[in-house]
Amino acid sequence: MNQYDSCWLRYERVPDGRLDSYRRRCRHAYIAEKAPELSAVRDELRRALPDLLGSDPHLWQHPPTTADGFLAIGTPDDMAMIAESVPTDVVDDLADGGYLLKSVTWNGQDCLVVTASTDRGLVYGTFHLLRLLNTHEPVDDLDVREEPAYENRLLNQWDTPFHRSVERGYGGESIFDWERLPDLRPRYEDYARLLASVGVNGIVFNNVNTTKPERASANAAFDAFEGWQLLESHRLEAFTSLASVFRRYGIRPYLSVNFAAPMLVGDLDTADPLDEEVQAWWREKADEIYELVPDFGGFLVKADSEGQPGPYDYGRDHVDGANAIARALEPHGGRVWWRAFVYGTHEDRAVQAYDTFEPLDGDFDDNVTVQIKNGPIDFQPREPVSTLFGAMPETDLGLELQITQEYTGQGVHATYHLPMWEEIFDFDTHADGPGSPVHSLFRDDGEGVVGVGSVGEDHSWTGTYLAQANLYAFGRVAWDPEASAEAVTEEWVRQTFGGDEEVVDTVTRILHDSWEACIDYETGGLGLMHMMHNGEEYLENHYYPSPEEWPGYHGATEEGIGVDRTSTGSGYAGQYRDPVAERYESVEDCPEELLLFFHHLPWTHELADGTTVVQRLYDNCFAGVEETKRLRDEWQSLEGEIDERRFRHVAERFEEQVAQAERWRDVLTDYFYDYSSVADEQGRVGDD
Ligand code: GCW
Known part of the structure; x- marks a missing residue:
């Protein structure tokens, strides 16, 4: 038995109906020789084709002469046969990572061509082809042209x-x-394969928290941060070795670094970014890394955030800090990803990132990307999008999403993030007038989309098997944020659980309905935040409903609930462009699902359909639990249809999820009742 699951790269035998055509075009493969990426391509075909087609592939170094057809993988420059079969100008125009898949007839043979302008594109093209085989799609008439939406994924x-x-x-x-x-x-290679198969092209190997923060933390894992040590010279060999695995799959390696590295790793007595010795230290360190890892992507920095050191320690600002490090990387083509996750000095943390970073627009060097979480708080089940998107036209920006389910049920709940990400990407910022959705941003060189990872040593990689879908969906959405969510999900389900239509429909439905259910039982669904607490006594590193932690976040009083973030409150709504700002400022126009994020309202305030705020909160909490039970039952209906191991594992988690959702609902609804003294119309909450 494998020590870990193969996720969506399962490669099971294709049905007979497709076998002949697949065999004719893929059993013989002619692959360009040179780049390391092509050795990865060859390995993948050796892994995949025997299982898919039931026979070993023949790999050729010239066009096969003895076959009816073959698969050809290379750039037009590598292979004359490809240059003769596809329009080379179209290939030349492809962005890095883009590729063509084309069914062609060449010398009377039925061929499939995978071609690209870069070797990385050949890896993606190969995985795309394998996905088609894995999902039993026809390949006799292929004409696919793909390009990533963003340079950095x-x-x-x-x-x-x-x-x-x-x-x-x-x-x-x-x-x-x-x-x-x-x-x-x-496992490193298998992880690289999973990432490359969905188009990820960079990986930061270590946590952004590189030292233990000053403040005491509820999280035991905080006690061991040593990430800064990776920059020590004697450790770079380890990094070089890891980088070599990911390089074969077109994935550039990065490191998170500590702002105080010149003191921690070096022996300087300051990390002041304007100090010449500090700047020289960063330059030497960068030179040393590039000597070993020429495709090194750069540094990710969490500075002046949650106890991590930063430029403020020296009376400097984020521009000084980021640019000093960026200049060391610049000669090598490297980049600094500088996080904008800052809070703590403003009473309303939502306002701070914009307040801090927007005025700095235009001052960052060209090889700095400011990396911004999707919302202004912190990966809550639902947030409005960050006001910084579209607000810094002179600065490269990155969108940070969380693949791991920190606030959406962790390793237990089936909460699928793609519908949330779709909502984020489709949101019209009006940054360039109407029709400036989030997905239209981040398109410059040096911009892109970032996902906080979710994998670990478990057999499932992600705690629960269904959470693999979040990793898959991240890569696909970072490649094409406008792709249909249903199609992406279905594609994942087919590859992961096979092609049985009932299984495909059921799992796709479960995933798509899961997010709203989670929002409802965890928050009441009107835009309240942080209705949870990091409680280590319950389960290490686990969030659960804990009212003691909430008041600062949602403003419950005896009269009402919600946080006034309009012009009469913290003013956060005013950071958006009009008409978004106007919409959020107004109680009538603000979308219901974010109402209490922007407004403090009486418990008995009537919503559009006449229901009161408190009643809607009750209703949503109950509906979330009912929906979760329905999803659990849907999963139960799959017994016998999928393998026992994954079926059982997810089924057990669903039971736990239902129990936790009930607990959440009860704690939340009691809390709403304690403050409002308004009983539930249906008698579910209130004094017995
Ligand atoms: O959401 C908080 C997390 C921290 C995390 C921090 C961040 C890596 O609870 O665990 O630290 O955000 O994004 O920096």
Whole structure:
């Protein structure tokens, strides 16, 4: 038995109806020789084709002469046969990573061509083709042209080296064993394959928290942050070795660094970004890394945030800090990803990132990307989009999404993030007038989309098997944010659970309905935030409903609930462009699902359909639980239809999810009742 699941790269035998055509075009493969990426392509075909087609592939170094057809993979420059079969100008125009898949007839043979302008594109094209085979799609008349929407599609691992914990990770300990590196584990390559198969092209191997913060933390994992040590010279060999695995799959390696590295790793007595010795230290460190890892992507920095050191320690600002480090990387083509996750000085944390960063627009160097979480708070089940999107036209921006389910049920709940991400991407910021959805941003070179990773050592990788869908969907949405969510999900289900239509429909439905259910039982669904608490006594690193933690976040009083973030309150709504700002300022126009994020309203305030605020909160909490039970039952209906191991595992988690959702509902509704003294119309909440 494998020690871990193969996720969506399962490669099961295709049905007979497709077999002949697949065999004719794919059993013989002619692949360009040169790049490391092409050796990865060859390995993948050797892995996939025997299982899919029931026979070993023949790999050729020239066009096969003895076959009726073949698969050709290479750039037009590599292979004359490809240059003769596809329009080379179209290939030349493809962005890095883009590719063509084309069914052609060449010398009387039925061929399939996978071609691209870069070797990375050949990897993606190959995985695309394998996905078609895996989902039993026809390939006799293929004419696919694909290009990534964003230049950068990065994974951020919040893995703590050596200690091997994963902050906000629920799939077991970190897969990265720095103690044993440079020795490599097969799992590294399998992770690289999973990422490349969905188009991820960069990975930051270590957590953004690189030192233990000053403040005491409820999270035991905080006690072992040593990430800054990765920059020590004697550890770079380990990094180099890991990088070599991911490079074969077109994935550039990055590191999170500590702003005070010149003091921690070096022996300077300051990390002041304007100090020349500090600047020289960063330059030397960058030179040293690039000597070993020429395709090094750059540094990710969490500075002046949650106790991490930063430029403020020296009376400097984020521009000074980011640029000093960026200049060291610039000669090598590297980039600084500088996080905008700052809070703590404003009473309403929502206002702070914009307040801090927007005035700095235009001052960051060209190789700095400001990395911004999707919402102004912190990966809550639902948030409005960050006001910074579209607000810094002179600065490269990155969108940070959370793949791991920190606030959406962790390793237990089936909560699928793609519908949330779709809502975010489709949101019209009006940054360039009407029709400026979030997905139209982040398109410049140096911009992109970042996902906080979710994998660990568990057999499932992600704590629960269904959460693999979030990793898959992240890659697909970062590649094409306008793709149909249903299509992406269905594609994942087919590859993961096979092509039985009932299974496909059921799992697709479960995933798509899961997010709203989670919002309802965890928050009441009107835009309240942080109705949870990081409680280690319950389960280490686990959130559960805990009213003691809430008041600061949602403003409940005896009269009403919600936070006034309009012009009469914190003013956050005014950070959006009109008409978005106007919409959020107005109680009538503000969308109901964000109402209490922007407004403090009486408990008995009537919503559009006449229901009161408090009643809607009750109703949503109950509806969320009922919906979760329905999803659990849907899953139960799959017994016998999918393998026992995954069926049972997810079924058990669904039972736990229902119990936790009930607990959440009860704590929340009691709390609403305690403050409002308004009983539930249906008698479910109130004094017995
Ligand atoms: O949401 C908070 C998390 C921290 C995380 C921080 C961040 C990596 O609870 O675990 O630290 O955000 O994004 O920096």
